[in-house]
Amino acid sequence: MPQVPLAGYLALASALFVIGAVGFLIRRNPLTMLMSIELMWNAGNLAFAAFARSFGDMSGQIFVFIVITVAAAEAAVALAIVVMVFRHRADVDVDEISVMRG
Amino acid sequence: MIVLFWLCAFVLLLSGLVVIASRQPVHSVVALIVNFSGLAVLFLTLSAEFLAMMQIIIYAGAILVLFLFVIALLTVGNQPVESGRGRLAFQALPAVVAGAGALAILWYGVRVAWSAGARRLPPDFGSVSVFGNELLTTHVFAFEVTAFVLLVAIVGVVMMAARKEVRF
Amino acid sequence: MDHHIAPPIPFILFFPLIGAVTIALLGPYADRRASGFVGTAAVFMSFVVTVWLAIVVWHLPIDQQATFTHSRFLGYWVDLPPYLVISFRMLVDPLSIVWMLIITGVGFLIHLYSVGYMAPDKNYRTFFAYMNLFVVAMLLVVMADNFLWLLVGWAGVGLASYLLIGFYYDRRSAVLAARKALIMNVIGDVGIMIAIFLMYAHFGSVAYQDVFSSLSRASVSSLNWIGVFLLVGAVAKSAQLPLQTWLPDAMEGPTPVSALIHAATMVTAGVYLVARAHPIYDHAPIAAGITAAIGGLTALFAATIGTVQYDIKRVLAYSTMSQIGYMMLAVGIGAYAAGAFHFVTHAFFKALLFMAAGIVIHNLSGEQDIRKMGGLAKRMPFAYWTFLAGTLAIAGIFPFAGFFSKDAVLDQALKLHHPWLQAAGTIAAFLTAFYMFRLLLLTFFTGAYRGAREPHHESPWTMTWPVAILAVLSLIGGWLVLPGHDLISGALAASFVDTRFGQFLGEFNWPLSIGTLVIAIAGITLAFALYELKSGAREWLRLRLAPVRALLMNAYYFDDVYHYALEMPSYALAGFFARYFERQAIGAIPRALAGLASFFAGISVGWETGYLRRYGLSIVVGVALLLAFYFFLTSAALGGR
Numbered sequence: 023m024p025q026v027p028l029a030g031y032l033a034l035a036s037a038l039f040v041i042g043a044v045g046f047l048i049r050r051n052p053l054t055m056l057m058s059i060e061l062m063w064n065a066g067n068l069a070f071a072a073f074a075r076s077f078g079d080m081s082g083q084i085f086v087f088i089v090i091t092v093a094a095a096e097a098a099v100a101l102a103i104v105v106m107v108f109r110h111r112a113d114v115d116v117d118e119i120s121v122m123r124g
Numbered sequence: 125m126i127v128l129f130w131l132c133a134f135v136l137l138l139s140g141l142v143v144i145a146s147r148q149p150v151h152s153v154v155a156l157i158v159n160f161s162g163l164a165v166l167f168l169t170l171s172a173e174f175l176a177m178m179q180i181i182i183y184a185g186a187i188l189v190l191f192l193f194v195i196a197l198l199t200v201g202n203q204p205v206e207s208g209r210g211r212l213a214f215q216a217l218p219a220v221v222a223g224a225g226a227l228a229i230l231w232y233g234v235r236v237a238w239s240a241g242a243r244r245l246p247p248d249f250g251s252v253s254v255f256g257n258e259l260l261t262t263h264v265f266a267f268e269v270t271a272f273v274l275l276v277a278i279v280g281v282v283m284m285a286a287r288k289e290v291r292f
Numbered sequence: 293m294d295h296h297i298a299p300p301i302p303f304i305l306f307f308p309l310i311g312a313v314t315i316a317l318l319g320p321y322a323d324r325r326a327s328g329f330v331g332t333a334a335v336f337m338s339f340v341v342t343v344w345l346a347i348v349v350w351h352l353p354i355d356q357q358a359t360f361t362h363s364r365f366l367g368y369w370v371d372l373p374p375y376l377v378i379s380f381r382m383l384v385d386p387l388s389i390v391w392m393l394i395i396t397g398v399g400f401l402i403h404l405y406s407v408g409y410m411a412p413d414k415n416y417r418t419f420f421a422y423m424n425l426f427v428v429a430m431l432l433v434v435m436a437d438n439f440l441w442l443l444v445g446w447a448g449v450g451l452a453s454y455l456l457i458g459f460y461y462d463r464r465s466a467v468l469a470a471r472k473a474l475i476m477n478v479i480g481d482v483g484i485m486i487a488i489f490l491m492y493a494h495f496g497s498v499a500y501q502d503v504f505s506s507l508s509r510a511s512v513s514s515l516n517w518i519g520v521f522l523l524v525g526a527v528a529k530s531a532q533l534p535l536q537t538w539l540p541d542a543m544e545g546p547t548p549v550s551a552l553i554h555a556a557t558m559v560t561a562g563v564y565l566v567a568r569a570h571p572i573y574d575h576a577p578i579a580a581g582i583t584a585a586i587g588g589l590t591a592l593f594a595a596t597i598g599t600v601q602y603d604i605k606r607v608l609a610y611s612t613m614s615q616i617g618y619m620m621l622a623v624g625i626g627a628y629a630a631g632a633f634h635f636v637t638h639a640f641f642k643a644l645l646f647m648a649a650g651i652v653i654h655n656l657s658g659e660q661d662i663r664k665m666g667g668l669a670k671r672m673p674f675a676y677w678t679f680l681a682g683t684l685a686i687a688g689i690f691p692f693a694g695f696f697s698k699d700a701v702l703d704q705a706l707k708l709h710h711p712w713l714q715a716a717g718t719i720a721a722f723l724t725a726f727y728m729f730r731l732l733l734l735t736f737f738t739g740a741y742r743g744a745r746e747p748h749h750e751s752p753w754t755m756t757w758p759v760a761i762l763a764v765l766s767l768i769g770g771w772l773v774l775p776g777h778d779l780i781s782g783a784l785a786a787s788f789v790d791t792r793f794g795q796f797l798g799e800f801n802w803p804l805s806i807g808t809l810v811i812a813i814a815g816i817t818l819a820f821a822l823y824e825l826k827s828g829a830r831e832w833l834r835l836r837l838a839p840v841r842a843l844l845m846n847a848y849y850f851d852d853v854y855h856y857a858l859e860m861p862s863y864a865l866a867g868f869f870a871r872y873f874e875r876q877a878i879g880a881i882p883r884a885l886a887g888l889a890s891f892f893a894g895i896s897v898g899w900e901t902g903y904l905r906r907y908g909l910s911i912v913v914g915v916a917l918l919l920a921f922y923f924f925l926t927s928a929a930l931g932g933r
Contacts, residue, residue: 025125029234030133034137036230038137039230040227041143043223045144047215053195057152064159064160071170075245083172084262088266090179091274093187098190098277102280105198109198
């Protein structure tokens with residue numbers, strides 16, 4: 023079967039990444055923002071795996087594994103923070119949390 | 125293979141847009157699950173079987189469920205979560221413009237790699253045994269450090285959960 | 293030099309130096325009397341070594357005495373051949389030994405006196421540290437072998453003088469006096485510096501040896517300029533016209549300070565300088581002439597002012613000014629031995645007078661106004677007799693010391709054909725006898741002590757013994773020069789072999805001496821007539837000569853002239869700078885910088901909105917820009933695609 027060239031995967035990964043980035047910037051719900059970040063990570067994972075296949079080096083896949091692990095840890099911590107901050111607020115809006123102004 | 129690729133690409137992009145665009149967070153989560161599944165299929169096309177499984181089990185299976193729980197905790201009722209334009213002016217347009225600009229540059233750069241072909245891969249490339257071998261010999265240090273990172277995250281979350289109320 | 297045990301010359305400097313440092317560092321932790329003991333002992337040990345040195349040097353043949361110089365080499369201070377090489381050598385020729393003997397000897401006696409005199413003061417320890425510092429600096433002046441070290445010591449004694457005049461720092465008058473002294477001294481320092489520059493320019497070195505041996509390289513006018521600038525320094529330090537106004541005010545310092553610094557030693561540094569630089573002055577007739585003229589003029593000037601002062605110490609200050617005028621006169625006309633002789637005797641009787649006056653002041657709990665004193669001869673016999681000895685010496689009465697030394701100066705003036713100077717000196721001698729006896733009579737005889745303060749305890753032995761010793765020296769000190777027999781010029785011969793004028797002082801000019809003695813006795817008689825016999829002469833004179841009296845009491849208005857001509861413009865200028873220039877012109881620079889920093893900070897603060905999404909936006913925009921940068925860079929490197 024003809025292989026999909028590396029560039030295709032990379033183009034897809036960059037598109038996903040930009041979608042995630044824009045999503046992070048235009049949404050105000052912290053959870054949606056976190057999900058956008060997950061999108062960005064996965065875009066990166068895709069790129070790594072594509073490179074691994076392209077160069078025949080397993081290190082790319084190993085790195086994807088590590089990214090998944092760290093992402094899991096980060097998601098846990100970030101969600102814990104979100105819960106703490108927004109537990110007693112009526113509005114779940116990131117723009118309301120601007121204490122570190124100036 | 126190419127057809128599969130284009131199909132998956134379409135699914136990924138569409139679900140990605142739904143993730144960032146839907147008003148309800150639960151919808152976003154569902155779209156994200158679809159996204160991850162598509163990604164797993166793509167991993168399979170890249171001879172990364174172990175990764176595909178990991179993606180489904182850990183990412184879709186654990187992390188997104190965690191998201192669902194938090195959404196349940198935070199969002200009471202069915203009211204729309206974001207109302208109004210928000211406090212920041214000049215956020216949406218510059219964001220989209222910057223994103224589009226970055227995408228253009230990245231695609232331009234990717235064109236360079238068009239002609240890079242794939243090598244002949246060994247038949248068990250990406251299999252569990254090869255993956256495990258690599259992980260625990262060549263990259264054992266990263267493996268150990270990852271374990272440490274997880275430990276730090278656990279401790280952090282437990283400490284935060286055990287804290288007294290913090291009002292913002 | 294070989295068969296004598298060489299004395300440790302550097303120790304002469306080290307003893308008081310270590311003394312000062314020890315007192316400064318350890319003094320506060322020890323009993324206060326320890327500081328006095330350490331200070332006095334240090335100077336005493338220096339004196340012992342100096343005496344030893346003197347004996348060794350004066351046993352050498354004359355030509356070796358002159359080359360005993362440059363004996364101790366302790367390394368280089370400035371080592372830049374061929375531009376400038378200055379070493380830590382010390383000079384111990386007879387001229388410097390004479391000064392060293394007085395500095396350490398009379399200095400020791402004054403330190404001993406201070407142990408008793410300064411006892412009630414709370415800054416007792418500091419006093420001795422400062423005094424030792426002064427001794428070090430003064431010794432440095434006379435032991436230097438080049439003009440640069442001389443300048444270091446010069447500035448050092450200026451500093452010590454400032455510290456000691458302003459010792460009673462909670463008295464505003466004392467602080468102002470110290471400041472005035474320092475400013476005038478610094479003017480002198482600048483003069484010497486310019487002279488050093490000129491010397492370096494003409495001779496390429498500032499060491500005595502080099503300068504004096506290559507005088508022919510410079511023209512007479514250059515030598516005159518060098519002499520004049522050195523004279524500026526000498527005039528400032530020795531309180532001669534026109535830089536004399538600081539000396540009377542310097543009496544704000546404690547009495548031992550007045551005795552040591554402003555009578556016996558520091559103020560004679562100018563005389564030493566001219567004597568040391570005599571090769572220059574021998575070949576610079578204009579500078580030497582100016583020196584002698586200033587000396588003679590000051591001698592007369594100060595003597596006139598002394599006749600109307602009523603503070604004991606001020607009278608003595610003006611008399612010091614006058615006597616140093618004699619010394620400057622002597623060295624100006626080339627009679628260096630006579631000048632040195634007068635320096636020695638003056639040190640004896642002036643220190644004596646100050647210390648005896650100190651005993652009086654001490655007993656009267658600080659009273660210094662002689663109009664309020666009187667009848668003290670019975671109450672304080674010791675002070676009276678010693679003061680009398682000093683007064684007789686300074687008035688030039690045979691057989692006291694002043695008779696011989698003053699006559700030596702006046703005699704040399706005549707011999708070297710300066711009749712005007714001799715006349716000025718004689719008039720000054722008359723006035724000196726007059727006002728010193730006026731002082732004696734007003735203090736110890738006329739009237740009765742009307743002060744509210746009761747005279748109290750007896751003076752301790754530490755105060756009486758030095759005074760007694762100096763009283764004896766004031767009597768016999770002059771006997772170094774007797775008819776046909778001159779110890780002074782014999783002692784100093786080695787230092788002055790190259791001068792034009794013979795220095796022998798043993799040929800007495802009997803008519804001159806008798807004449808001067810008669811004039812002095814006339815002055816004393818006048819003093820008796822005006823102050824002891826109760827005629828109305830004083831009031832009559834006061835009325836008739838009121839403007840003259842005003843002139844004298846205001847010291848010829850020098851202070852006022854300086855105040856209006858120099859001080860007020862300086863204050864105005866300083867005020868202008870402080871108020872306007874500093875604040876607006878120079879202050880504007882930091883203000884502008886602060887404004888700039890604020891401006892940029894204001895812009896940057898705009899970034900810190902606290903909004904998470906904003907930060908994200910800036911990150912994404914930054915990433916996009918970076919990507920663009922790198923991609924176009926690499927595509928340019930790859931030749932574009």
